Amino acid sequence: MPMVQITNVRKSYAGGFEALKGASLDIHEGEILALLGPNGAGKTTLISTICGITQPTSGTITVGGHDVVTDYRGARSLVGLVPQEINLEPFERVINTVRFSRGLFGKPKDDALLERVLRQLSLWDKRDNRIMELSGGMKRRVLIAKALAHEPRVLFLDEPTAGVDVELRRDMWDIVAGLKEAGVTIILTTHYIEEAEAIADRIGVINEGEILLVEEKTALMTRLGQKELRIELHEPAMALPAALVERGLRIEEGGHVLVYTYDTAQDRTGIATLIREISDAGLVLRDLQTRQNSLEDIFVGLVSKQEDAA
Numbered sequence: 312m313p314m315v316q317i318t319n320v321r322k323s324y325a326g327g328f329e330a331l332k333g334a335s336l337d338i339h340e341g342e343i344l345a346l347l348g349p350n351g352a353g354k355t356t357l358i359s360t361i362c363g364i365t366q367p368t369s370g371t372i373t374v375g376g377h378d379v380v381t382d383y384r385g386a387r388s389l390v391g392l393v394p395q396e397i398n399l400e401p402f403e404r405v406i407n408t409v410r411f412s413r414g415l416f417g418k419p420k421d422d423a424l425l426e427r428v429l430r431q432l433s434l435w436d437k438r439d440n441r442i443m444e445l446s447g448g449m450k451r452r453v454l455i456a457k458a459l460a461h462e463p464r465v466l467f468l469d470e471p472t473a474g475v476d477v478e479l480r481r482d483m484w485d486i487v488a489g490l491k492e493a494g495v496t497i498i499l500t501t502h503y504i505e506e507a508e509a510i511a512d513r514i515g516v517i518n519e520g521e522i523l524l525v526e527e528k529t530a531l532m533t534r535l536g537q538k539e540l541r542i543e544l545h546e547p548a549m550a551l552p553a554a555l556v557e558r559g560l561r562i563e564e565g566g567h568v569l570v571y572t573y574d575t576a577q578d579r580t581g582i583a584t585l586i587r588e589i590s591d592a593g594l595v596l597r598d599l600q601t602r603q604n605s606l607e608d609i610f611v612g613l614v615s616k617q618e619d620a621a
């Protein structure tokens with residue numbers, strides 16, 4: 312069974328705005344899933360419904376088999392949430408903040424566990440400091456420590472690196488990798504494509520309340536390793552000789568452009584032979600272009616296709 316199962320979830324806010332339009336998604340135990348989407352896509356809404364902060368208008372969500380509405384406590388105890396905003400008491404000491412979070416879940420006192428969590432986040436030396444004495448990066452780590460204090464099996468990080476500097480972003484990535492090693496399932500939302508690329512096992516793209524794609528990062532990256540050669544012709548070609556079709560050459564733009572997709576990782580791309588065969592077929596080249604797919608292209612392509620359809 313998936314660790315988190317989201318089935319056909321819709322969420323309308325008061326006023327009628329539909330922020331989720333039938334989202335379905337399975338999250339597997341132990342994976343890092345990055346949810347990528349522009350502002351207002353519905354990422355925070357999705358996380359909030361999973362964590363039981365808001366209720367879905369329809370559809371079901373289970374965490375570890377517990378329904379987030381009918382068995383809220385069972386589901387919530389398995390979930391840790393690191394919010395986007397820093398919402399800490401400035402005068403409170405780090406250790407007390409984290410202890411308090413654990414207490415909220417009705418868990419027995421366990422200072423050995425809190426020490427492990429704080430050490431993992433390089434906060435142990437700061438345990439007796441007041442929150443106001445910490446840097447912005449340390450405060451973000453405290454948010455993570457709070458979310459881990461009750462030993463959740465699933466951790467949600469809402470935009471963990473929005474507005475942080477490059478160094479802290481890398482630190483966050485290391486922290487997330489460490490948590491995964493410790494067996495925590497991690498879902499993070501991000502605007503940054505390179506963040507999804509750097510740490511996720513799977514990448515989901517969400518826009519306008521719909522999940523447009525969920526795919527293994529490695530599969531996406533294979534697609535990204537492909538390059539396109541676009542060959543502009545002097546005169547449009549109406550048809551291609553069978554040999555060229557067999558090589559995977561396609562006609563586009565009313566015959567003005569021939570397109571060939573090849574794998575950049577391969578030793579032999581076949582381009583030289585292809586060009587020879589094209590001119591043997593009597594076609595005259597006018598211009599050549601190559602273009603590399605990026606995750607950004609795939610993302611922008613998906614989002615604009617959805618806009619066209621609307």
Ligand SMILES: Nc1ncnc2c1ncn2[C@@H]1O[C@H](COP(=O)(O)OP(=O)(O)OP(=O)(O)O)[C@@H](O)[C@H]1O
Nearest residue numbers: 324325328330348349350351352353354355356357
């Ligand atoms: N409490 C609310 N009441 C009404 N509309 C809301 C509420 N919360 C969010 N929305 C709307 O729902 C949509 C999705 O918002 P959400 O915060 O889930 O997006 P997001 O993908 O997390 O965006 P961002 O990347 O900017 O954080 C937005 O259009 C937002 O204005």
